[in-house]
Amino acid sequence: MPRTTRAERRTRPASPGQPWRRRRPRGAFFCGHEPSACDHAPVIDLHAHSTRSDGRLTPGTLVARAAEAGVTTFALTDHDTTDGLADARAAADAHGMCFVNGVEISVTWQRRTLHIVGLAFDVDDAGLGAGLARLQHTRRERAERIAHKLEKCGVADALPRAQALAGDGQITRPHFARLLIEDGVCRDNAQAFKRHLRPGRDAHVAVEWAPLEDAVAWIQGAGGIAVLAHPFGYGFSAVWRQRAIAAFAQAGGDALEISTGTTDRQQEITAARNAAQHGLAGSLGSDFHAPEQFWLGLGRLRALPGDLPAVWQDRRFPGAGAAE
Ligand code: AMP
Ligand code: MN
Ligand code: MN
Ligand code: MN
Numbered sequence: 001m002p003r004t005t006r007a008e009r010r011t012r013p014a015s016p017g018q019p020w021r022r023r024r025p026r027g028a029f030f031c032g033h034e035p036s037a038c039d040h041a042p043v044i045d046l047h048a049h050s051t052r053s054d055g056r057l058t059p060g061t062l063v064a065r066a067a068e069a070g071v072t073t074f075a076l077t078d079h080d081t082t083d084g085l086a087d088a089r090a091a092a093d094a095h096g097m098c099f100v101n102g103v104e105i106s107v108t109w110q111r112r113t114l115h116i117v118g119l120a121f122d123v124d125d126a127g128l129g130a131g132l133a134r135l136q137h138t139r140r141e142r143a144e145r146i147a148h149k150l151e152k153c154g155v156a157d158a159l160p161r162a163q164a165l166a167g168d169g170q171i172t173r174p175h176f177a178r179l180l181i182e183d184g185v186c187r188d189n190a191q192a193f194k195r196h197l198r199p200g201r202d203a204h205v206a207v208e209w210a211p212l213e214d215a216v217a218w219i220q221g222a223g224g225i226a227v228l229a230h231p232f233g234y235g236f237s238a239v240w241r242q243r244a245i246a247a248f249a250q251a252g253g254d255a256l257e258i259s260t261g262t263t264d265r266q267q268e269i270t271a272a273r274n275a276a277q278h279g280l281a282g283s284l285g286s287d288f289h290a291p292e293q294f295w296l297g298l299g300r301l302r303a304l305p306g307d308l309p310a311v312w313q314d315r316r317f318p319g320a321g322a323a324e
Contacts, residue, residue, distance in 0.1 A: 043070050043299040045285060045286050045301065046075040046284055047075065047077050047102070047229065047260070047285020051167060052084035052170065054170075056289060056291070058087070065298060066097065067092075070299055071097065071298055073097070074092060075117075078170070079106060079172055080136055081103065082103050083168065085101050098319065100317070100318055101120060104117050105117075105118060105210060106209035106210065107209050107211070107215045108208050108211070112234065112236075114228065115230065116212070116219070117257065119219075119225045127217075128219065131218040132218075139170050144159060146197075146203055149202060149204075149205065150180070150196070152202070153203055155176075165178055165179075174289070176196075177192035212248065225316050225317065226248075227257055228256050230287060231256060232260075242274060249279065249280055253280065255280050256275040258304050258308070259284045260301070261286040261287050261288060261297070261301070284301045284303075286298055
């Protein structure tokens with residue numbers, strides 16, 4: 001078979017006239033709907049962002065876009081907040097889509113940042129709420145310090161402007177990246193991170209996020225499933241990636257994200273092997289932030305490789321165990 005690039009594989013119709021073909025994720029799938037309402041092939045996306053953190057679409061618009069893209073099971077996973085879940089769930093109900101509560105928790109592990117996605121938890125759980133409130137406080141303090149540093153990079157009034165961009169949502173580094181672009185200091189988001197916002201650069205502020213064990217405990221204490229997000233998204237060496245996965249499993253974590261919007265098949269196979277080694281299930285999530293990320297679509301994810309158990313088969317997942 002001729003070799004094709006990943007971009008080609010993603011955009012090229014499987015055959016003339018046939019739209020992008022999604023492979024059915026392995027294993028039984030239960031979405032919680034009446035079987036008669038669910039004759040569709042499941043399309044799963046369990047990682048995406050809205051304006052409640054660094055996404056560009058409101059929860060309702062994001063869900064509408066996911067529905068349009070054919071997603072049938074969807075989780076909103078904003079950074080350190082569950083504020084968008086009620087709106088997203090209402091929109092998902094209107095679209096007849098299976099909605100799963102989600103969050104992406106910032107963790108500091110071995111002086112590195114990890115992201116732990118929580119799925120299918122009770123949004124009213126007090127322990128999870130207290131943990132997220134603490135992280136939101138850390139975000140606020142960090143924003144003040146980043147803003148102060150950005151003044152020296154030529155960005156005036158960075159804090160109120162970042163706050164205005166974030167609105168009701170959490171202030172994140174991509175908000176500061178937008179200010180760097182607005183003020184002509186940087187060309188684009190990638191350059192803003194590369195030159196100013198990533199560790200070691202002049203506007204980076206290191207903070208202590210949640211301990212890994214705490215994030216897992218908050219999620220599971222709220223009845224949810226803890227997933228180590230995008231194992232290839234931290235810029236780790238293979239050794240550190242495996243250490244992080246092992247530490248997550250040791251902390252009691254449940255699953256590993258296998259296919260994301262930016263993984264290639266080889267990475268997915270490697271991640272699936274790592275998950276199996278540590279008894280973790282597999283999850284799928286695009287990590288969609290904005291329509292401008294034209295290379296990354298909601299629900300456009302390859303199926304889990306091999307026979308790795310899927311996170312949606314977990315008994316805590318909505319509808320799991322309802323039917324075989
Ligand atoms: P924060 O949690 O506020 O530190 O922001 C983290 C977010 O910034 C991630 O979820 C990504 O959306 C984005 N991000 C992190 N690193 C980069 C990078 N190198 N280039 C572009 N975006 C990035
Ligand atoms: Mn993000
Ligand atoms: Mn992340
Ligand atoms: Mn994310």
